[in-house]
Amino acid sequence: MSENTSIPLHSLTDRTNLGLEIHRVDRASAVKASVFGIHRDDHHIFLFQQEGNGKMMVDFREINFEDCVAFCVLPGQVHHIMAAENSSGWLLATDHSFLDDTYRSVFEDYGVYASPVPVNPQAAEMLHKSLLLLQEMVDYQHGAPFQIQMLRSLTQVCTGTFASIFQQQKKKDFAKDSRPVKISNTFKSLVVKNYKSMKSPAGYAGLLYITSSYLNEVVKNITGFSATYWIQYEVILEAKRLLSYTDLTVKEISFELGYDDPAYFSRLYHKVTGDTALAFRKQYRK
Numbered sequence: 001m002s003e004n005t006s007i008p009l010h011s012l013t014d015r016t017n018l019g020l021e022i023h024r025v026d027r028a029s030a031v032k033a034s035v036f037g038i039h040r041d042d043h044h045i046f047l048f049q050q051e052g053n054g055k056m057m058v059d060f061r062e063i064n065f066e067d068c069v070a071f072c073v074l075p076g077q078v079h080h081i082m083a084a085e086n087s088s089g090w091l092l093a094t095d096h097s098f099l100d101d102t103y104r105s106v107f108e109d110y111g112v113y114a115s116p117v118p119v120n121p122q123a124a125e126m127l128h129k130s131l132l133l134l135q136e137m138v139d140y141q142h143g144a145p146f147q148i149q150m151l152r153s154l155t156q157v158c159t160g161t162f163a164s165i166f167q168q169q170k171k172k173d174f175a176k177d178s179r180p181v182k183i184s185n186t187f188k189s190l191v192v193k194n195y196k197s198m199k200s201p202a203g204y205a206g207l208l209y210i211t212s213s214y215l216n217e218v219v220k221n222i223t224g225f226s227a228t229y230w231i232q233y234e235v236i237l238e239a240k241r242l243l244s245y246t247d248l249t250v251k252e253i254s255f256e257l258g259y260d261d262p263a264y265f266s267r268l269y270h271k272v273t274g275d276t277a278l279a280f281r282k283q284y285r286k
Contacts, residue, residue, distance in 0.1 A: 005252075007078055007245045008039040012095055018148070019095040020155055022135045025049070026088050038080045038245055044107060045073040045093050046162050048119070048127055052087035056080065059237055068124050069116035070165050072107050078241050090131045098155045103163040108192070109185050110166040117169045123161065130158045183208060184222040187215060188230055195234040196258040201227035236272050239265075243281040250277045 015021060025047075038057075047070065054065035058079040065071065065087065073079055075096075096104070119127065134154040137147070144150075190204050198204065204227065205215040212227075219227045235257055242253045254265035269277045 004245070004247045007241060008037070010036065010039050010041050012041070012043040012093055018138065018151060019098050020134075020138070020151060021091075021093040022131060022138055023091045024088075024135070025084075025091050036080070038078060040076050040078055041073065041093070042075055043093050043095050044075060044099065044159075045091065046159065047071040047073070047089065047091055047116075048124075048131065048162075049087055049089040049116070050124065050128065051089070053083075053085040054087040055082040055084075057082055060240060063116065065116050068119045068121075070119050070127070070162055071116045072111045072114065072162065072166070074108065074111040077111070078245065090128070092131065092134075092155075092158060094155055094159065098152055099159055100156060103156075103159050105189070106163040106167055106170075107159075108189050110170065114166075117165055119165055123165055127158070127161045127165075130154070130161055134158055180218045180222055183210065183215070183218050187219055187227065191230050191234050195231055195238070196256075199231060199235075199258070201231065204231075232268070232272050236269065239269060239277065240280065240284075243277055244284045253277070 012019070012021065047065075049065045049067075049069050049071075051067060052065075053067075056063045056065075056073075056079055058073060059077050062082070063071065099107070134151070134157075137151055137154055186208060187204055190207060191198075194204075201215055202212045205212040208215065210218075216227045219225070219230065223230070225233075238257060239253055242248050242256065243250075248256065250266060251262040254262040257265065259265040259268075266277060269275075273280065275283075
């Protein structure tokens with residue numbers, strides 16, 4: 001039996017050359033999608049549930065969908081569908097190149113520790129109409145002049161609506177979008193991108209042009225946890241992904257995460273989680 005040395009990665013280009021996919025979602029399609037199993041994507045997934053209830057697992061977090069909500073799964077996040085009860089709505093998958101840079105930063109900020117965001121009736125109607133028009137363009141305009149340009153424009157409208165919904169929720173969570181909040185959010189986004197190669201808060205402080213002590217003070221005040229905590233959080237999260245969904249050894253995982261000393265990585269894992277890496281693998285695979 002061959003060993004599983006990586007988490008399945010689904011590529012959008014393997015399924016379409018348009019740079020996007022759009023589907024109506026109902027219970028039957030959710031059950032069909034569940035055959036994909038546990039995997040990552042190399043693209044963004046936007047979910048708009050108009051009614052019903054659903055459940056996903058995203059990076060060991062159980063995400064519950066109730067009524068009319070919007071959600072985003074970032075590239076690289078490990079996820080799978082768990083349940084869908086009378087759920088209906090939309091799924092939009094889109095390549096990075098179709099995303100406006102401003103929108104992308106909103107999604108990256110939101111998506112790391114996100115929960116489904118309630119959508120008010122006006123925004124829900126606008127999002128539904130935009131997605132419906134995009135689907136019609138995909139289904140009925142194959143080979144039409146300027147099809148890709150039109151698809152890009154319509155995708156910008158749809159993803160812009162998702163970004164607006166997420167941003168409004170963020171403003172409710174942080175009534176005053178202060179400089180410390182921006183620093184904290186930017187820091188966490190940088191950690192997600194660089195945790196394998198940058199393990200010290202000083203490195204991130206340098207990227208933000210602030211001192212390490214100020215970075216730690218800001219992050220601790222905003223999140224309740226230190227800068228080091230968030231770096232280690234991403235390291236341990238990826239370690240758990242690899243322990244759960246691959247057959248890589250702890251030594252191989254330590255190298256994959258940027259540690260030259262597997263013994264040090266094992267001690268860090270135990271210190272952060274209170275358990276050994278192999279014990280976690282055994283428990284999770286029961």
